[in-house]
Amino acid sequence: MNRNTFVPVNEPLLKGNEEKYLLECIRTGWISSEGPFIKQFEEQLAARVGRKYGVAVSNGSVALDASVAALGIGAGDEVILPAFTIISCAAAIVRSGAVPVVVDCDPVTWNMDVAQVEARITPRTKAIMVVHIFGLPVDMKPMLALAHRYGLKVIEDAAEMHGQTYAGKPCGSFGDISTFSFYPNKHITTGEGGMIMTDDPALAEKCRSLRNLCFKPEQRFVHDELGWNFRMTNMQAALGVAQLEQLDKFVQIKRRMGARYTSLLAGIPGIQLPLPRTDFADNIYWVYGLVLADSVPFDAKEAMTRLAKLGIGTRPYFWPMHEQPVFRKMGLFAGESYPVAERIARRGFYVPSGLALTDGQMEQVAEAMRKVFQ
Template sequence: MVKVYLDDPNVGELEKKYLCECIDSGYVSSVGPNIGTFENRFAEYLGVKRAVSTQSGTSALHLALYELGIGPGDEVIVPVLTFIATVNPIMYVGARPVFVDVDPETWTIDPDEIEKYITPRTKAIIPVHLYGNPCDMDRIMDISRRYGIPVIEDATESLGATYKERFTGTFGVMGVFSFNGNKIITTGGGGMVVTDDEKKANHIKFLANQARDTSRGYYHPEIGFNYRMTNLEASLGLAQFERFPQFLEMKRRFAQIYTEGLRNNLNVEFQGSYPGAESSYWLFSIKLKGDKSVQEVQKLLAEKGIPTRRIFMPIVEFPMYQQYREGEYKNAYDIYKRGLNLPASTLNTEKGIEYVVKTLNEVL
């Protein structure tokens, strides 16, 4: 039986080489040349002026919200269907999350729903490019301009994805990325804030380093955070970034195999995309139709050596966020009830993905 991987990281000899060189240099902590090199290459790839590395995608989003001065009494509009890390930083700064439903076809935040929930207290909109699938950034940025509300893009799952030939994460005032172990490239942990605003980038870099004024030694003029990426992590990131074009090509090839192999299955519905959008397919995702439940299909696939994952649970299901429920969120709940993430790790081979397709067709 061919081995199949869900979202495992793809690390090898190049990563070992870069990590060993980093260890030999002695620069293993938050000081070292690879941090700046990684930031610069990342910014150059996306076509933005600055990229600031962080300890995680969560800390990147926290810093972005903090930099905009968002705090108690403010509201932040966010999709109800996302990973919990999109929402927790809103609470870190003391603001109120305002949950809206998603588009039933693309599974990303519905622009019509955004407008319904805007109030004088709305201080930011966080669109999430779910599973690598770009949001309708034309409409979202139009809303942003008309109401004067900044956009922070949660692009943590969408490195390499484009909307009308422009990379996700580059539309809003800031975009954030994650390099967790299951992402398309990894630094073990790690994240990045990207922006064209040099002043904001400099201040975020300052905040992430305990707000330390290094020109005055250990002097801290404001409250900061220990959100720095290490040189070890950046070394891993540089190796992964060299291999990123191959990883992205593989993700899209796997998506093509899934689409071609499952398109005639009446029990499968695909996650759609907006015109001009090209997903990075961090995870290839489907909705199931027919009599079998998601749990039953997962069990049958697991028996055949195929790992899968449920779609994210709507955030208002969690105890600390139930008080913020303001709607029915019918689309999000339907996607959660019937949605399934299929294996998409770049450790897979085309043969492995074809095996998943064949087995899923048999199971359904």
């Protein structure tokens, strides 16, 4: 297909100081994880989110691994999380030796159903992993109250929430520890990359050690514990600093894009559009997600195939954790069913949503959608 007619599902916007800062890395020779942009990115994002400490890592998935390890979660523990999320969340729990316990999601916001969490708490529950999905945050007030009542740790996965707030407070500022991802489809990208956030100095120091192979401070190459090489490079951090400078503009672009899509797609039958807002947040439209009504005689996979033939890139929704073959082979989630997650996984997908998306491309998407669904 002609590249000029195809609308990719994501294209980042790199029109700020990205090139300038990358060239600075090259000119100075600071291209590894030792360079000055690392600390700058950590401090600036922590200040933006309202956290005391930021620990830059190589991606959002390992941010979860390190967070789980830093909290001392391990064999015999249980961690509650949404059934509808990326596998990185459950994988971090499983790798630690703990057991993932999932709850279904809300059919309108697609976030974990907070009302279902308390029933899943047992004496073995150690933490709740809260994952904000697609553009709207989880309702944190009752979640934090529940965690406090039962003495549970809270891991907040804010990977998709750059610039979003809950009741006026930045996402990523809640709970004991929080994580971000900087994959190319995020509001801030470093190509690959992630960040751990906390207000606890001991947790921050533990995460710094874990990301750097747990070298003993007084004797390099001597290790009392096993860590990982989860380090971010100075070049990635340079991109992050440049992107962070533009975050407010990026949020405006995304919200304008969401409103434009909603206007263009209104009236197409059989499609659930994203919820524009809740009582505590306006949608940030990390991606513009859609769910097909049961009246539509084909599923999301078929819809995506038809749209691809019309030059529109799409992505499926997450596949539920309890239906992942790798976990089933481990004996996890036997006999469990979470109908909302199962349904939206099969009937949900998102359309091109990158920051570089133009009005013309959105109109092209809408035209293709009308052809497929009308």
